[in-house]
Amino acid sequence: MTTTSNTATIPPQALEGLKVIELGQLIAGPFAGKTLADFGADVIKIEPPAAEGAAGGDPLRQWRMLHNGTSVWWQFQSRNKKSVVLDLRTEEGRDIVRRLIDEADVVIENFKPGTMEKWGMAYEDLSQRNPGLIMLRISGYGQTGPYRERPGFAVVAEAMGGMRYLNAEPGRVPVRAGVSLGDTLAGLHGAIGILLALQARQRSISPEAPKGRGQVVDVALYEAVFNCMESLLPEFSAFGAIRQPAGSALPGIAPSNAYPCADGMVVIGGNGDSIFKRLMIAIARDDLATDPELASNPGRVKRVAEIDAAIGAWTATRPVDQVLDVLNAASVPVGRIYNAQDIAHDPHYRARDMILPVTTHDGLTVEVPGIIPKLSGTPGVIQRRGPMLGEDTEAVLAALKKP
Known part of the structure; x- marks a missing residue:
């Protein structure tokens, strides 16, 4: 089983004890956070307070189909996380976040490059306070390069990464896949990068660095897409061939x-x-x-x-x-x-726990995708539903060390 409401029955968790501060919104950064939370990481999601004309919280709470004002998608993307409301536009809010990061292993952000620096939370500053800190930074084009300051969404990343060009019937306008693949691919690459950085940190433990040395994990949306484009570039490099859209077929592989x-x-x-x-x-x-x-x-x-x-x-x-x-x-x-x-309705999905129930705070049962990969010794668990906005603010801040 990969879902439980009885903490006494929870199996060992692969990432138990790992503390993550999630500053990102919408899909890419939070998907990386969800992946870690599914395997026991303590993910504290920082959300903005309600403002005039806005509901507050991660905008994903209001995306697509809603139940009592909250997206049911939220129950998948934010399961196993805690919600803390802080206003990063204020120095007080930023100071509390810095203190939370001081006690964390990982911080996840997917803002436009330069935003964290503008808030006085550049990695260089945060790592001076917490040398073992790992920072995942997801953006449209990465933290360097001539496009770094451009706004980037998955739809653009899929186009620039080469996917959208191929995703069409020959001679027709390219179409999107119907989901935000660029965001999800970036989130998965980000989670992999965090795990790699944790392994490197463990190996760097020394008397001078008792927790090991952290680092930045820089993931660009378009690069996450491009990394999955198989033969696209090698064939052009070797033969000058520009791979063309082929509808539902897979050119060069038959049938x-x-x-x-x-x-x-x-x-x-x-x-x-x-x-x-x-x-x-x-x-x-x-x-x-x-x-x-x-x-x-x-x-x-x-x-x-x-x-x-x-x-x-x-x-x-x-x-x-x-x-x-x-x-x-x-x-x-x-x-x-x-x-x-x-x-x-597929029995194989259910046999492999790939469809699991989550009950919202107001009693609605929502089925969500199960947890992958399947680990034999430390399987993932759904311990918590998606949190209400600010549900954990009081408890998290009460446990925070005094400055």
Whole structure:
């Protein structure tokens, strides 16, 4: 189990004892914080107070579909965190945050570069007070370079990182994936960077640095996207090839595509040599299965249109369930294209605790994505629902050491 309300049953936590101050808002920085909190880190989220015409708190609280004024998305992004309200526009608020950071291992921020410096919280200043501090800084373009001061959102990062250009049908306007992939990828890279920096800090422990030395983890949204673009740059560098959009196909790897069925669509990955043979036999195209030119990927790429047509002709006359049954029996990778309802009703998701219930403060049960990766000895746990705005301010500040 990865969710519990009884602290006595909580298994050992991989990041238990790690103290994190989260200053970021919306998606990228808070996603990194969520990832750490899922594995036991004590994540204290600093949120702004309500101002004239604004509800206060992380703007994500008001994004998309709301229950009693709060986004249900909040229950996923901010689970396991504590909420403390402080006004970073005031010296009093900044002073309290500095004191919290003095006692922390990690601080996460995803403001425009220069904002922390403007507030008197540059890493150089904070690390003088806390030499072991690790600071994750997520921004659109990074902390250096000619674009560092430009505002950056995931939608722009996905475009600059090369993803948006490819995400289209040939000759049509590129589309977005439907979620903020640039933010999530940056958050994951940020969490990895923090773990790397913690390992390096542990190795740097010495009499002069009893807690070890911290460092800055600099993550740019566009770089997080670019890091996942596979062959895009090497192929241009080596051959001058500019990879082009190809819809649901995967150019240069065949067959791998979406195919119409009598009552929907499926995705099939038949691009392994032995898999391709099993696929062709399953669809009664033994002639293609035994064709020597199609025995390896380069030959299949040359005749991909013919192969796709053969697969599509077979799937088009059969319902999705039949296609799944036949190809699964043949050990060919195949899948239905899921929507939210498909995910919620899938028994495999539930068997692996990838759909877990969280109860809000006012009694609404919301199902949220489970925790990954799955650790055998120190699995992640959902210990707390997403906090109400400022819910933990009094308790956190009462425990703060006096200046």
